[in-house]
Amino acid sequence: MLFKTIFSGFGGQGVLSMGLNLAQAGMLEGKKVTYLPAYGAEMRGGTANCTVAISDEEIASPVASSPDFLVAMNFPSLVRFQNQVQSGGIFFLNSSLMEAEISRGDVDIVEVPANDLAEELGNLKCANMVMIGAFVKKTNLVSIDTLIKGLEDSFKKKKKLIPLNKKALKSGYGLF
Amino acid sequence: MAKQVLMYGNTAIGEAAIRAGCQCYFGYPITPQNELTEYMATHLGRRKGCAFVQAESEVSAINMVYGASAAGVRVMTSSSSPGISLKQEGISYLAACQLPAVIVNMSRGGPGLGSIIAAQSDYLQSTRGGGHGDYRTIVLAPASVQELADLTHEAFDLTEKYRIPVLILGDGMLGQMMEPVVFKHKAPKKPPVRKDALRGAKNRKSKIIKTFTSNPAELEEINWSLFRRYQMLESKEVRHETYMTDDANLVVCSFGISARIAKGAINAVRASGLKVGLFRPITAWPFPYEAVKKLTNNIDHFLVFEMNMGQMLEDIRFGVGERGDVSFYGRPGGVIPTPSEVARVITRHYYQKGL
Numbered sequence: 001m002l003f004k005t006i007f008s009g010f011g012g013q014g015v016l017s018m019g020l021n022l023a024q025a026g027m028l029e030g031k032k033v034t035y036l037p038a039y040g041a042e043m044r045g046g047t048a049n050c051t052v053a054i055s056d057e058e059i060a061s062p063v064a065s066s067p068d069f070l071v072a073m074n075f076p077s078l079v080r081f082q083n084q085v086q087s088g089g090i091f092f093l094n095s096s097l098m099e100a101e102i103s104r105g106d107v108d109i110v111e112v113p114a115n116d117l118a119e120e121l122g123n124l125k126c127a128n129m130v131m132i133g134a135f136v137k138k139t140n141l142v143s144i145d146t147l148i149k150g151l152e153d154s155f156k157k158k159k160k161l162i163p164l165n166k167k168a169l170k171s172g173y174g175l176f
Numbered sequence: 177m178a179k180q181v182l183m184y185g186n187t188a189i190g191e192a193a194i195r196a197g198c199q200c201y202f203g204y205p206i207t208p209q210n211e212l213t214e215y216m217a218t219h220l221g222r223r224k225g226c227a228f229v230q231a232e233s234e235v236s237a238i239n240m241v242y243g244a245s246a247a248g249v250r251v252m253t254s255s256s257s258p259g260i261s262l263k264q265e266g267i268s269y270l271a272a273c274q275l276p277a278v279i280v281n282m283s284r285g286g287p288g289l290g291s292i293i294a295a296q297s298d299y300l301q302s303t304r305g306g307g308h309g310d311y312r313t314i315v316l317a318p319a320s321v322q323e324l325a326d327l328t329h330e331a332f333d334l335t336e337k338y339r340i341p342v343l344i345l346g347d348g349m350l351g352q353m354m355e356p357v358v359f360k361h362k363a364p365k366k367p368p369v370r371k372d373a374l375r376g377a378k379n380r381k382s383k384i385i386k387t388f389t390s391n392p393a394e395l396e397e398i399n400w401s402l403f404r405r406y407q408m409l410e411s412k413e414v415r416h417e418t419y420m421t422d423d424a425n426l427v428v429c430s431f432g433i434s435a436r437i438a439k440g441a442i443n444a445v446r447a448s449g450l451k452v453g454l455f456r457p458i459t460a461w462p463f464p465y466e467a468v469k470k471l472t473n474n475i476d477h478f479l480v481f482e483m484n485m486g487q488m489l490e491d492i493r494f495g496v497g498e499r500g501d502v503s504f505y506g507r508p509g510g511v512i513p514t515p516s517e518v519a520r521v522i523t524r525h526y527y528q529k530g531l
Contacts (some may be wrong), residue, residue: 033356035353036349039353057443058439059440060436060438060439060441060443061440062349065514065516
């Protein structure tokens with residue numbers, strides 16, 4: 001099965017590293033993965049986004065014209081991508097920053113108060129890890145253990161950040 | 177097995193080049209290949225005995241390549257479409273002097289300054305020499321990050337073996353996406369130096385590398401010698417991939433990233449019972465004409481799909497000749513079609529041909 005996810009939010013919310021983490025975990029589990037960051041004039045200021053494809057078979061295109069999942073860390077991201085998501089897809093919304101005002105009835109909505117939970121943990125910057133924790137719990141794309149392993153790899157040079165990010169992951173994972 | 181790492185296409189080229197013993201890199205920034213220049217700055221520039229130079233222009237960079245190659249080291253430059261156009265004069269000189277070099281083109285939309293999004297509109301420029309004079313370059317057209325890495329490594333061997341510049345024809349999408357990649361080789365402790373390097377004429381006769389001669393007969397012989405080598409390449413180094421062509425009624429012909437999109441489309445139409453296969457040249461020059469000709473033994477219908485207005489189409493038409501019919505679908509300018517769009521085109525085509 002092929003699953004495509006768009007991660008989107010403000011620049012600085014850790015949107016790209018969220019996608020990268022998922023792609024890395026997919027690779028560690030022996031799946032085919034592609035990661036494509038948005039490239040263009042919108043990189044500064046506005047929304048940043050990336051697309052991750054995970055599959056058991058070769059991936060034809062890293063672009064998602066109709067993704068299965070959307071992770072929206074802010075409201076503009078929801079506005080931008082809400083009509084692209086496949087029927088039956090799932091929206092993951094950062095409910096700390098927006099209300100779920102969605103005009104579609106054919107998708108599931110998962111609200112994650114990522115900013116609030118991150119602040120409770122003492123650092124707003126780990127909101128992205130809270131979100132990805134919740135994301136893998138609902139989608140089951142990769143296991144939480146692989147995600148943590150990938151996390152440890154990417155923070156190899158900043159080891160002191162691992163415990164906080166791990167905690168954030170687990171808090172998101174434990175939401176549902 | 178060596179460890180899988182998640183890498184951008186652009187940076188995978190850089191790592192593969194270093195592992196192939198690339199000692200010098202000269203470049204000038206241009207989107208969408210900047211990650212490669214950046215990677216070489218940090219990873220090659222810091223290696224002992226290696227050199228990274230951000231030149232003042234593309235023209236300057238390719239001429240630095242010329243100099244380094246004459247000095248016998250493995251050398252690479254990279255750019256994207258408009259920058260590659262600027263390098264053409266230098267590539268022609270490299271070809272004339274039979275100097276090995278690897279040139280990477282992560283192509284983007286054109287003509288002119290075009291756009292920064294992936295396109296495939298440099299196929300004809302790449303496969304017909306590109307600059308002035310009668311010459312060819314070896315053109316490798318990878319379709320994944322792994323293949324980018326593998327072919328980059330091989331490019332350095334090929335260019336030295338045949339003494340013909342090798343062009344890696346990628347695109348902005350391949351460069352900008354990340355995929356798992358395995359590097360099969362370790363970087364040599366000491367980068368190799370060619371025996372014929374110009375490094376002072378002590379104990380031997382002096383030698384001059386130049387492209388000009390006022391004697392037409394001499395120049396004619398140089399051209400003949402190049403073309404004898406091109407003939408050798410055409411018989412020995414042609415590579416292609418076929419996918420599900422055994423029972424196919426229709427074969428889609430694509431190269432690089434579009435071949436990958438086509439493969440996704442083929443999987444989709446196969447699921448609804450359409451017998452469609454894929455033909456993909458890995459060497460865009462020398463082009464696998466014989467492989468195309470062989471396909472015409474069992475297949476009558478060919479659909480060329482490219483992200484341009486029909487450039488490889490000419491080669492497929494030449495390969496198919498009168499033995500089948502060739503149609504075309506293309507999106508130029510940096511528009512990247514989806515597998516489902518291509519699947520619709522294939523399906524329509526399939527039924528229109530009464531297959």
